Amino acid sequence: MVKSYLRYEEAAAFGLVVSPGANVEYDSSGKLLLAGALEQLAVWNVKQGRSVHNLSIPAPATGTRALVTSVQRMPTSTSLVAVGYGDGTVRIWDIIKGACETTLVGHKGATTALRYNKLGSLLASGSKDTDIIVWDVVGEAGLFSLRGHRDQVTDVVFLTKGKRLVSCSKDTFVRVWDLDTQSCIQTVVGHRGEIWSLDVNNSDTYLVTGSADPELHVYAISEDENVASDTSKEEVENGVTTKSKWEVLKNIGNIKRGDNGRVATVRFDASGTLFGSQVAGKTLEIYSVSDELEASKKMKRRRKRKREKATKASEKNGLMEEKGQDEMATEKDEIIASDVFHLLQTVRMKHKILSFCFSPVQAKKGAVGSIAIALHNNLLEVYELQEQTASRLHAVDLPGHRSDVRVARLNQDSTLLMTTSHNAVKIWNPQTTACLHTVETGYGLSGVFAPGNHVIVGTKAGTLEIVDIDAAERSKVVEAHLGAVWSISPFTDGLGFVSGSADHDVKFWEYEFVQATKQLSIRNTRTLRMAEDVLAVCVSANAKYLAVSLLDSTIKIFFVDSLKFFLSLYGHKLPALGMDISSDGALLVTGSADKNIKIWGMDFGDCHKSLFAHADSVMAVQFVPNTHYVFSVGKDRGVKYWDADTFELLLTLEGHHAEVWCLAVSSLGDFVITGSHDRSIRRWDRTSEPFFLEEEREKRLETMFDAGLDDGGRRPEDIPEEGAAGVAGRKTQDTISAVDSIIEALEMAESEIERLALHKNEKKSDSKAGQFKPNVLLLGMAPHAFVLRAVSSVRPSDLEQALLMLPFMDALKLMGYLKDWISEGTQVELVCRVAVLLSQIHHQQLASTGVARPTLTSLHPVLKEGVQLLKDTIGYNMAAMGHLQRLLTARADMPFKDAANKVMEIRNKLAKRTGHLPAPGAKKRKKQAEKAEAKT
Template structure:
């Protein structure tokens, strides 16, 4: 009988607030903060400091089930629309209210690095590591064109001139200005000495600022009058001291305005203006944010005038012609050159306690929910209700079921840890060689014990205490004690060493058998040794030695690894030990004779942790290849390969019942994998992995090798993927079925005309649709963004067949836009063949007469509807303001009548005030 196993699946991910490689931004109202947390898009409530929702693509929409990290986020002016870019180059547009993905845009070949909406929210510009910029029509859900020219990763984008211009920055040290109407680069701005990381423009589009690794911020003025011819005076107007060096160009949009020296020398991460344009924030890659105040015209001119006066005063020292100097000052003041230091004044420098991810005002701190560095160890309590994780400077206690953080405790660099029996205390081994005793209930560190002279690499529980292994070559045995501290009535936990064993080399990892008979120690020099009550993993070159228990002599040597052993574990019955090494191997040994039972190439990189499921011979292993693998150790056969982490996995913990597994990674996340009731068989999983490998090879073949485009060129937006090939197959299948159905209908009509009556049964595959409707259904099902690539892959003969159906589809009002797109694409792709094909001319002639008429009808309908909506909007605004205007007018009339009566009575203002006060007092007296 074929053996079946129970499947493990990803259940939860926690411990990550924001990914390192993703920006953060506010939504259009400023009420929520949008962050990328690995594959999820988190929406945080700013006031409450809690994550209100997570937006994540379904596994079926991901690439072969592998989760993709969010690399960039942009919020639209529309309240609910959010765009997120991913590591595979795809872009998803989310509706945060419905928590659904509205559309997926595929165009970039590498990770998306920047997204930027225009003010109306109708256009979306994206930059990528493939050095290209793509402009997307959000309404049509399609790409407009691709801009090529940068020679390195695009880092930021800014729209100008009512979305007619686009400014891009790159790691190639250049700014480029693109004309979106003519789709070409109009200006290349040089001058930066290092990679440009961020740019921004103020709301009035007067100043543009760029930040790089240079010690200063560079400012540019944005030219708005593009018909004005540049002159020397124009250069002076924009503060160009080196006007002679710069050749004036009337098409230049950006004019250098000056530089402002920064306080911090780290590279700039983000520069942003506030929505009013009176503040500028510069956030560096460290922990500092510099805030600049943007001065007004009069204030900046006064500042520039004072600067000129100081300069003139210095130059006039030692001269007696004060009058002439005064005249020169006055003359120069009349032609004041306002530069960037005169406009942008450093207001405040904000230093955060940790590295910042965006320039923000510190109103609240969100740090409880995750580690700020790698998760180096995870440990479950004996009842599986608590999970402890260690990292660079903190210990966190979690609820593994909900993923909520219960305690955060400051500590040293924790490498390993364990729960003391009873789960009230925990022991942490640190990189500095210390043991920290933690009170789990109070979340405090009770005592720090100096245990080793090097990092404590491993800590394992025993029946009456625990064992530690360190880089100082020692393996120490510890026992628990309870002591009463001076001045305290209650007792607390303490530990003391009872035995010490020097191994002669650095101890990498240790393992103790559940029955307490054996202990395994892996050393830095690849040793494999076994002692009765002491098992050492030692060098392959050592002689075999047998030691006795009473004298701690070697009992049984094991050897076979030819590289560093990084992890190991012993099965519950004490029969097997599994080891993983840096050469990606996994080996299973028998503890009876010390022989290798089986060995396999397990991971694509070093194996970092292995664990047996309790009371079984099933093993979990994790590695630097970011995969979790499930094995049957009896045959050392791969059962499952679990994907989810985005970086190297360092640690692993399994519950006592084996119903869930917890892993910690370099991506700072902690993930839980639950055992389900779904059975599976090894052969089925092998077939799945083989199909995934074939699919991966197919995807590689879909992307043809293309020559890099010329600088400043505009190329097509689409990217050929598996979806486009599937779309082509569906259209070809629909065309064949429709053609066969048309032939059957024609034969039936001929038989009917000849008097041969027979029943006609439509093809059941067409679902009751006519041949034209069936083909239209197949074409309409293709995603708008994939339509161009699908027609590029469609043969000319089949394109001609689709062209013949367009004259029928154009009469459907809601399909006019689709028909126009299809007709335009076919004409562009197969222009030469269509010109040379005589049979195509009648169809083209018919479409030429129909399409223009239908497009004009749709345009008139849309224009009429827009005008009607504007009229209704104006009427509603007028009606809503009418009561307020009437009330205000009435109040003004009453006030003027009162003043007229008072003036006619001859009362002064003071008398009227006293009379009013007395009247009020009388009224209060009556009511009382």
């Protein structure tokens, strides 16, 4: 009989506030902060410091979920947010519902930039694959991709003047794109280093770029909306070559920065009066932005000072230089960057800044603005900006550690979880993932729960720190070792524990309560001196054996009662960093820095099996209680589940994005906790779903096969021409499945039509022929309706790629159904889009194929009539909505509006309860009242 196992799946990921790689963004109300937390979009209530939502995509069958790389809220919506991911996808989330509304697939590399236009109808995304894709948010499809950059696109922004888009890249170029012609109309050069960010003010007057240069570049945006599409031509005046007068961006000067580090982010606030420049370090510079009137005054004062200075210099020399006088006369009255931007203050943080954003809400009286800052130490802070200072208002710091999670331990009944980092111990509820207590301690490398709701923490400094959970404080610090305490193993009777340290000592400790203070204390009872550093210790469940892992790659086993030597285990090429003894005391499992785990017999010390477990060092191993199943974690980010009896790999649990340091298995084996260098803590729950080893092996092989489908790389032949436009989208497994479903539906529909025609012929020849039996696979639909169902089930963003892979003959069959679909009047937009796409894709074949002409000829008037009918319906509805809006506006100005509404509400309630109809003449009086309202 084939043995089955129960599957473990990721149930929760917690301990993260914000992660590197993604920006932080306010929602439209200014009350919520949106931040990327690895693969999740974390929505934080700033004032309360609590999580509102943790939005993440479903876990794939294999592999980790993609990281959140960029966040951008929709300007015209209170709940919709666009999120870019490391796999190149863009998802639009509703943060109120907590649901994903749209998935847009197009990039082959990570999405690094997102920006909406002011209406929220278009979304531009830039990627590591050097492409920019413009998406139709309403139609949920890509319009086109803009290709021309030769390195990662770092930022994009829409210009409302003339329907243009500006992008910057690591290739040191800023490009201006015309969205109507889908071409690059200007390339701005002059940056000496990589450009990382750009932004425009709210009036689209100035554009600022931030790069690795020691200054910020400022450009004035042309107000001419009819810029010629060919701006590459140069004008020659008096033998001197000058730039074209139709340039969109004109450099008006630079702003010298105070910090010489590269600029990571530049942003204007919503009002356009503040500008922030964040360096890839600990500095954030805030500038005040002058309006046009104030900038003009500064420009005039600057010119006046310049004239006075020139006059004084000339008088000092005793003569007026004609050359300088001519220059002053010919100089134009133009505003430069220093007239507009003035350094207000410099905000310096204690830790590295990841990103920042301005609050969209108007600042309080006495303040100039408010900013949210995401820090590298897993922290979100909100500051109020005054003229010269910045004061911290709120901080989101409780839900996570400031550094990587080094220790994870569960108490005896698995109701509490302890984790440690470089400066604190946190106590969690592993089921609700709520952080219960945070206590400052030393650098915790090991730990264990102690009686009386206490925790013992072994630190890097060699101390054992006792933490009182109820009081949430560190009650005592014991100078236990001279080196780092790498491992602590408790006795199952709860009376003490064993500690192993880098000072070569293994010490036995007992718990004791001090009557005077009523506090828990510990007492050293025995010490076992070793020849090398002790990296791990483990006591068997029956307290008979003590296993000690040493720096010389050996494992030594002693009797606990007498401390006599029992066995020495050799085999690892590098030291064992973690080990555990099974509940029955029969097996010992060790995980080593040589990437292997070994299973040993405790009776004779023989090695049952050596398994190549991880692609990097194995950091921890632990048995599931009362079984021979083993969990192991390593620096390769993986969590693996093994059967120590059959030596088989059962499952590979992928979810962490950095080295996994620690592991804790619950007392019943129903869940597992892991902690990682990515600062996340994950809970893996055992489900009721069984699985078999053969199925898992087949899945792994299929995954390896599918991995070659689209590796996201750029081949030489894929490199586009400079400034070219292409198709928005890429081939994925979903598009291939969509093509297969459309072809299958076409074949079934064609077969059904043939059967129906054959039945009609039989009916004509034989009147006694039976009733036609339709194919049950068509789900009771007509053939053309079944094909429409297959086409409409394709995701809008995948439709173009799916039709590109559709063979010509199948495309011709599909076009034959368009007339039936449009005549029914349903999904007119989808039908028109399919018709346009197929005509564009197969234009040459359709023009040269005589059979296709009748189909195309019949489609033209039908499509035009269907679109016109849809436009009329939309126009009628818009007119009706406008009429309703005018009525509501008039009613809002009506005197005693509140009282009238209250009377109507009471009247409606009474009518519902009694069941009486309105009195005779009520409709007439209502119409008269509406006419009176309209007049007023």
